[in-house]
Amino acid sequence: MAFPFKMKAQFMMVHRIRTALLALMAANSLAASATAQDTKPAADADKLFAPIAGVLRDPRCLNCHPVDDRPRQTDERRLHQMNVVRGPDNLGFVNMRCNACHRDQNNDHTGVPGAPNCHLAPLSIGWQ
Numbered sequence: 001m002a003f004p005f006k007m008k009a010q011f012m013m014v015h016r017i018r019t020a021l022l023a024l025m026a027a028n029s030l031a032a033s034a035t036a037q038d039t040k041p042a043a044d045a046d047k048l049f050a051p052i053a054g055v056l057r058d059p060r061c062l063n064c065h066p067v068d069d070r071p072r073q074t075d076e077r078r079l080h081q082m083n084v085v086r087g088p089d090n091l092g093f094v095n096m097r098c099n100a101c102h103r104d105q106n107n108d109h110t111g112v113p114g115a116p117n118c119h120l121a122p123l124s125i126g127w128q
């Protein structure tokens with residue numbers, strides 16, 4: 001599933017999308033348990049999860065959810081420029097901390113996307 005907007009300008013949207021997604025997951029698990037009495041619960045659960053899986057696999061989400069220590073950029077999931085790495089607390093390493101560049105808001109002068117408390121998702125929820 002592709003996002004209907006350019007993610008770069010909408011970097012801050014991820015928090016809202018994530019909240020919506022979590023609500024959707026909660027609603028789906030309710031629906032899944034409601035259908036558990038039905039004859040085909042597994043098929044229904046697969047159908048319910050498909051749109052969620054599509055969002056989770058979007059490159060703009062995966063960029064912060066890698067299974068290694070390097071954030072990615074763009075739809076091509078290129079390695080983050082300037083050799084940025086995860087660091088011990090997911091917030092970057094020494095003087096290359098995420099919030100040194102990614103502030104709360106998008107920066108229209110430098111083009112650096114903003115996100116409050118920007119950091120890499122922990123390895124435990126690295127998806128690809």
Ligand code: HEC
Binds near residue numbers: 014055115121
């Ligand atoms: C700027 C980096 C970043 C991007 C981009 C990002 N995430 Fe995350 N995500 C995180 C971090 C960090 C966490 C771990 C929780 C935390 O520390 O806030 C997380 C956690 C999650 C979780 C686990 C639930 C939770 O709130 O802890 C889900 C689900 C999730 N992200 C989905 C998404 C989706 C879907 C997208 C794309 C729309 C996305 N993420 C894009 C950084 C990001």
Ligand code: HEC
Binds near residue numbers: 008091101102119
């Ligand atoms: C030295 C400055 C700097 C640091 C430090 C930094 N970033 Fe970035 N980041 C950038 C710039 C510049 C871009 C690209 C903006 C563009 O595409 O024009 C970017 C892009 C990104 C993107 C891609 C956004 C997209 O939609 O393509 C993600 C994700 C990201 N950074 C996460 C992180 C994380 C996580 C950290 C810390 C581990 C971090 N960055 C540290 C400057 C930095």
